[in-house]
Amino acid sequence: MQTMFALVWNNEVRKLFCQSQRVMRVIWVAAMVGSLGALVFLVDPDDAQPHRILVDTDADTDDVFALFYLLKQDSTRFDLQAITINANGWSEAGHAINHVYDILFMMGRDDIPVGVGGEGGILPNGTILPNVGGFQPIIDQGMSTAGECRYRQAIPVAQRGRLDVNSNYGLRKAFLPQGSRRYTPLQQPTAQQVMIDAISSGPITVFLMGAHTNFAIFLMSNPHLKKNVKHVYAMGGSVRPNCPKINSSDSSGECSDIGNLYPQDSNPYAEFNIFSDPFAAYKVLHFGIPVTLIPLDATNTIPLSKSFFMEFERRQNTYEAKYSFQALKIIRDTWLSDAFHEQYCMWDSFLVGVALSIIRNSHNLYGENEFAEMQYMNITVVTSNEPYGALDGSNPLITGYSTPRFNVQKNGVHSGHVQMGMQDPFCLQKGKGKCQDGYTKEGTGEDAVRVLVATKAKPNHDNRSILGREFYKSFLHVINSPERTGRFDIRTQYPFHREFLYKPDFGKKIRGKPVVFDMDMSAGDFLALLYLLKLPVELINLKGILISSTGWATPATIDVVYDILHMMARDDIPVGLGEAFAVGQANPSFAAIGDCKYSKAIPHGSGGYLDSDTLYGLARDLPRSPRRYTTENSVKFGDPRDTDNPGLRQPSAQEVWKSIVESLDPGSKITILTNGPLTNLAQIILSENTSSLIQGVYIVGGHTGYVYDNSEGNVFTVPSNKYAEFNMFLDPLAAKEVFTSSVDIRLVPLQMQRRVSSFSTILNRMNATTQTPEVVFAQHLLSRLWRLQQEHYRYHHMDIFLGEILGAAILAGNPHLNQTFTLKPLKVLADGDITKIGEIVIDEEKGKQVTILENFNPETYYDHFVRVLGDHRQSAVLGSFHEQERMWNSPPEKMNFVHNQQV
Numbered sequence: 008m009q010t011m012f013a014l015v016w017n018n019e020v021r022k023l024f025c026q027s028q029r030v031m032r033v034i035w036v037a038a039m040v041g042s043l044g045a046l047v048f049l050v051d052p053d054d055a056q057p058h059r060i061l062v063d064t065d066a067d068t069d070d071v072f073a074l075f076y077l078l079k080q081d082s083t084r085f086d087l088q089a090i091t092i093n094a095n096g097w098s099e100a101g102h103a104i105n106h107v108y109d110i111l112f113m114m115g116r117d118d119i120p121v122g123v124g125g126e127g128g129i130l131p132n133g134t135i136l137p138n139v140g141g142f143q144p145i146i147d148q149g150m151s152t153a154g155e156c157r158y159r160q161a162i163p164v165a166q167r168g169r170l171d172v173n174s175n176y177g178l179r180k181a182f183l184p185q186g187s188r189r190y191t192p193l194q195q196p197t198a199q200q201v202m203i204d205a206i207s208s209g210p211i212t213v214f215l216m217g218a219h220t221n222f223a224i225f226l227m228s229n230p231h232l233k234k235n236v237k238h239v240y241a242m243g244g245s246v247r248p249n250c251p252k253i254n255s256s257d258s259s260g261e262c263s264d265i266g267n268l269y270p271q272d273s274n275p276y277a278e279f280n281i282f283s284d285p286f287a288a289y290k291v292l293h294f295g296i297p298v299t300l301i302p303l304d305a306t307n308t309i310p311l312s313k314s315f316f317m318e319f320e321r322r323q324n325t326y327e328a329k330y331s332f333q334a335l336k337i338i339r340d341t342w343l344s345d346a347f348h349e350q351y352c353m354w355d356s357f358l359v360g361v362a363l364s365i366i367r368n369s370h371n372l373y374g375e376n377e378f379a380e381m382q383y384m385n386i387t388v389v390t391s392n393e394p395y396g397a398l399d400g401s402n403p404l405i406t407g408y409s410t411p412r413f414n415v416q417k418n419g420v421h422s423g424h425v426q427m428g429m430q431d432p433f434c435l436q437k438g439k440g441k442c443q444d445g446y447t448k449e450g451t452g453e454d455a456v457r458v459l460v461a462t463k464a465k466p467n468h469d470n471r472s473i474l475g476r477e478f479y480k481s482f483l484h485v486i487n488s489p490e491r492t493g494r495f496d497i498r499t500q501y502p503f504h505r506e507f508l509y510k511p512d513f514g515k516k517i518r519g520k521p522v523v524f525d526m527d528m529s530a531g532d533f534l535a536l537l538y539l540l541k542l543p544v545e546l547i548n549l550k551g552i553l554i555s556s557t558g559w560a561t562p563a564t565i566d567v568v569y570d571i572l573h574m575m576a577r578d579d580i581p582v583g584l585g586e587a588f589a590v591g592q593a594n595p596s597f598a599a600i601g602d603c604k605y606s607k608a609i610p611h612g613s614g615g616y617l618d619s620d621t622l623y624g625l626a627r628d629l630p631r632s633p634r635r636y637t638t639e640n641s642v643k644f645g646d647p648r649d650t651d652n653p654g655l656r657q658p659s660a661q662e663v664w665k666s667i668v669e670s671l672d673p674g675s676k677i678t679i680l681t682n683g684p685l686t687n688l689a690q691i692i693l694s695e696n697t698s699s700l701i702q703g704v705y706i707v708g709g710h711t712g713y714v715y716d717n718s719e720g721n722v723f724t725v726p727s728n729k730y731a732e733f734n735m736f737l738d739p740l741a742a743k744e745v746f747t748s749s750v751d752i753r754l755v756p757l758q759m760q761r762r763v764s765s766f767s768t769i770l771n772r773m774n775a776t777t778q779t780p781e782v783v784f785a786q787h788l789l790s791r792l793w794r795l796q797q798e799h800y801r802y803h804h805m806d807i808f809l810g811e812i813l814g815a816a817i818l819a820g821n822p823h824l825n826q827t828f829t830l831k832p833l834k835v836l837a838d839g840d841i842t843k844i845g846e847i848v849i850d851e852e853k854g855k856q857v858t859i860l861e862n863f864n865p866e867t868y869y870d871h872f873v874r875v876l877g878d879h880r881q882s883a884v885l886g887s888f889h890e891q892e893r894m895w896n897s898p899p900e901k902m903n904f905v906h907n908q909q910v
């Protein structure tokens with residue numbers, strides 16, 4: 008009663024006050040209390056303090072727009088307290104975290120904490136340990152960050168998927184400045200810790216812009232902090248949308264495919280954010296916190312219309328507007344169909360717009376706001392499919408437990424079939440997909456929750472404007488506002504910023520053996536690359552680099568390769584990006600997505616992708632190359648249309664290989680060194696007429712040691728598999744292809760790599776040698792790997808990467824290494840049981856004769872490697888990012904670098 012009274016008065020008085028005074032720290036409300044007629048002063052707590060906000064984001068491009076829109080609000084009204092990264096959605100943790108740090112640096116907001124990852128797990132009994140990283144959906148979370156991809160596989164890995172999101176279509180490093188914050192292993196605040204800190208220190212509103220994993224884990228493990236969460240606003244789900252396209256509705260007029268997964272043949276109901284972790288979304292919805300949902304129903308009605316796009320193009324008055332528009336433009340230019348303006352919608356930015364407007368108008372009981380029509384609906388999230396209580400092995404909450412995990416009911420809504428992947432036969436029915444996992448479904452039963460739902464974007468009040476929606480206007484106004492604007496981009500941050508392509512001048516030197524290096528961007532591969540670049544060009548002529556994206560790093564990490572080449576003045580070396588999937592893993596009906604039967608062995612968190620993708624936090628010490636991954640493309644290569652700079656296009660591994668073959672001198676042949684899975688090599692061998700141009704292949708990997716001493720392999724995340732080595736395991740069918748081909752193979756197997764895995768030995772030698780920039784960088788990397796190995800069990804496997812350098816040294820063939828080889832008939836086991844996959848066996852009848860490194864002198868190896876890196880010849884032109892910054896702070900004539908070409 009008293010509340011209602013205050014509310015009415017609030018409303019009236021605020022109207023008067025707001026006209027004269029926009030920002031008020033405290034509003035004193037004069038209220039007449041009953042018949043006493045006394046004048047009482049009340050404090051309105053909502054207006055007394057800024058609204059504290061926490062954002063959980065998957066760092067997709069529309070999340071970037073949303074962040075800008077929020078950061079540009081007056082922080083005395085809307086105060087962004089913390090950001091957490093959703094690591095099982097559209098971006099990879101290592102790229103996302105540095106992307107968000109760069110945005111905050113540009114916006115002058117290094118004060119906002121950002122949380123990512125964490126190594127905590129969930130015990131079989133359902134106990135949630137601290138700092139669960141959110142790399143897995145809750146139902147699949149065990150004690151490791153490696154694991155299956157039942158939902159994650161719906162998201163493309165490469166183009167038009169995580170690769171593009173991680174790099175923001177190539178713009179991230181072309182545009183954003185780089186501050187001092189970055190991901191550093193074991194020092195990075197975890198997502199859970201950042202949530203706990205922000206939420207425990209006062210009332211807060213939570214914006215969810217990705218999967219709900221982090222926030223659901225937070226609620227489940229910190230129920231006592233629920234009282235501080237005032238409201239949750241989430242973009243996601245699909246309740247009763249208007250059909251975005253007429254032809255997708257059937258004769259009844261209802262949408263036949265209301266979700267947005269693609270392909271939709273297994274589940275036409277789900278939207279990506281909710282599908283990425285349905286159980287988490289269910290938990291959030293049913294936790295008893297008020298939830299407002301911005302589903303596809305509403306976002307479908309606010310697409311990136313042509314008129315909005317054109318108006319945005321005209322109005323780019325701030326760095327954040329420029330960054331956002333450039334991203335939109337490259338997305339449009341590379342859109343597969345001509346329907347970009349209908350299909351690309353304002354998702355997360357619309358969420359923020361609607362949420363802030365609702366908060367501003369909090370006196371309205373029904374969520375009235377400027378931008379969206381709202382309606383209360385009773386909703387639940389489908390987490391499993393009927394019949395309930397089915398024990399078909401698909402449900403990790405039930406299968407194998409006498410008491411189901413998290414106390415779910417044996418015959419309840421969580422007990423049915425859980426979608427196993429995009430090709431789950433249970434979900435595939437002729438005509439129409441059957442599974443509803445992640446569907447935000449209306450219901451009348453007790454299992455539905457009353458939720459405020461945005462149903463439609465409101466039209467622009469000003470009907471003379473070309474902008475058809477009220478929010479278009481607000482978005483352009485806010486992002487172009489001169490207040491709280493970005494300070495600079497990478498170009499304007501420095502007075503003399505300039506970009507060069509460095510190309511070496513080897514004069515009349517005779518070039519040595521043509522070599523192609525195929526790497527998967529694991530830590531040791533970068534050291535092997537530095538070593539190859541330091542070998543005299545008369546000995547080794549490094550013609551190109553191929554990236555196997557099926558190993559320890561995700562494809563967007565290709566930028567680190569470009570940066571190393573730039574540092575070493577080798578911007579002339581082409582870099583080709585390989586296939587996203589191991590052989591047989593791409594979805595047969597939609598090759599952009601695929602399964603993770605082998606890649607599931609790589610941890611997502613510490614010691615895995617998170618660390619490789621950031622080169623253990625050290626990638627940012629490298630100078631920034633003008634060459635980088637980009638989505639620029641051209642019709643010439645089969646793309647839908649030319650972009651503005653088609654020449655910048657990222658070549659594929661196959662294209663680079665072909666161009667090298669075409670440039671070969673008559674009679675010469677190429678030697679290939681592979682330091683990762685054999686995905687690219689298999690493709691090369693299968694391609695026409697080129698395998699005869701291969702002199703031989705040095706393969707780092709494979710385990711043959713067990714034949715002598717029963718020693719085990721190294722695929723530690725698949726304990727049942729005892730003898731395989733990662734590079735064979737990660738693409739066994741490719742390995743099989745190579746090991747049944749006619750190509751001459753020299754194998755540098757695991758047991759030989761293990762002989763050179765002493766961090767102390769190599770670091771001691773490095774301390775005693777000339778400190779070239781490349782020695783300094785290698786020292787930083789190696790000492791970090793060593794320290795991590797000593798400090799945390801998650802890093803027990805760091806010597807895997809130290810041993811990787813050996814292949815390059817064997818290829819160089821220094822006679823003092825005393826290397827000896829033996830010939831054995833080998834076969835790679837590629838099919839059948841997961842316990843055997845990737846194993847190498849000796850098969851006298853069917854095996855291929857392979858030359859195996861049998862012995863060498865490890866002491867000489869360490870000496871040799873360190874001496875090559877410490878040689879002042881063929882050394883770096885730009886030792887570090889700091890050195891590059893010094894260059895950008897000095898006028899050009901004072902610098903004496905040799906550069907061939909300004910870009």
Ligand SMILES: [Ca+2]
Pocket residue numbers: 064065066067069070216217355
């Ligand atoms: Ca998002």
Ligand SMILES: [Ca+2]
Pocket residue numbers: 526527528529531532558682683811
């Ligand atoms: Ca490797």
